[in-house]
Amino acid sequence: MSRDGTLLDLHTVEFKRLLPGPIELAWEYLTKPELLKTWFANVTLEPRAGGTVDVRFTAETCGGSGDGKGGVYGIIREFRPPHVIAFSWIQRRLQPGGSGKDSDEGQVRFELSERGDKVLLTLLHSGLPTTELTSHSAGWHSYLDNLESRISGGDTIDFMASFNRRHPQYQERLVALQRSSTA
Numbered sequence: 264m265s266r267d268g269t270l271l272d273l274h275t276v277e278f279k280r281l282l283p284g285p286i287e288l289a290w291e292y293l294t295k296p297e298l299l300k301t302w303f304a305n306v307t308l309e310p311r312a313g314g315t316v317d318v319r320f321t322a323e324t325c326g327g328s329g330d331g332k333g334g335v336y337g338i339i340r341e342f343r344p345p346h347v348i349a350f351s352w353i354q355r356r357l358q359p360g361g362s363g364k365d366s367d368e369g370q371v372r373f374e375l376s377e378r379g380d381k382v383l384l385t386l387l388h389s390g391l392p393t394t395e396l397t398s399h400s401a402g403w404h405s406y407l408d409n410l411e412s413r414i415s416g417g418d419t420i421d422f423m424a425s426f427n428r429r430h431p432q433y434q435e436r437l438v439a440l441q442r443s444s445t446a
Contacts, residue, residue: 266408268400270436273444274369277288278386279309280407290345291381292414293373301419304334304410308350316350331423340370347374352388354395364382368395384410386392397437401430 268276282289291300291341299306308316318335332394337351349372356364376383386407391399407426 266404268401268404268433270433270440273396273437273440274391275387275389276391276396276403276433277388278384278403278407280384280386280411281378282375282382282384282411284382286345286377286381288381289375289384289414292410293348293375294344302413303406306362308339310338310342310344312342314342321334333370337371341372345375347372349373352390359370361419364394366392366398368392397430397433400433400436401426403428405432 264279264281266278266280268278271277282293293301294308294310296308305319305321306316308314316337316339318333320334334355336353336355339348339350341347341349346419349370352368352371354366354368356366358364367390369388372385372389374385374387376385384407385402388399388403398414405420405422408425409420409422412418
């Protein structure tokens with residue numbers, strides 16, 4: 264199983280990662296704010312379908328690049344403990360002058376399934392603008408590396424170093440996908 268994300272089309276990336284079990288532990292890392300901030304961002308969520316989710320990227324959670332002003336919000340579309348959480352992804356983009364603009368950037372779906380004493384995590388981010396596909400892909404890749412390290416008892420990885428290493432690879436994949444789409 265590759266650790267890399269697969270660009271399924273010009274708007275979708277999918278990751279599959281095998282994590283240490285049990286499934287309940289992996290679920291907690293996806294839904295408990297105190298654990299989410301150890302590998303992803305400051306997240307608050309209402310743990311139910313129809314509940315809200317609010318994601319704040321800070322310098323602490325983004326390797327020094329987040330300021331807490333931008334972020335993501337959405338509505339939880341599916342919530343089936345300990346197997347699925349899916350939510351809309353509305354990105355708050357800061358504009359010149361400091362105002363904000365919301366951008367609908369699809370839906371994120373985490374699915375967990377048991378594989379012996381391991382847990383298969385499938386992350387699908389669909390409905391992305393093509394212009395954001397490579398950044399989101401490199402970001403998710405780095406966040407999932409961080410999740411794997413944290414859930415295994417390791418340290419937090421250097422998010423920005425990982426992101427900067429991965430981004431060109433996803434850019435190359437997008438260019439190849441665009442070529443094959445027009446051929």
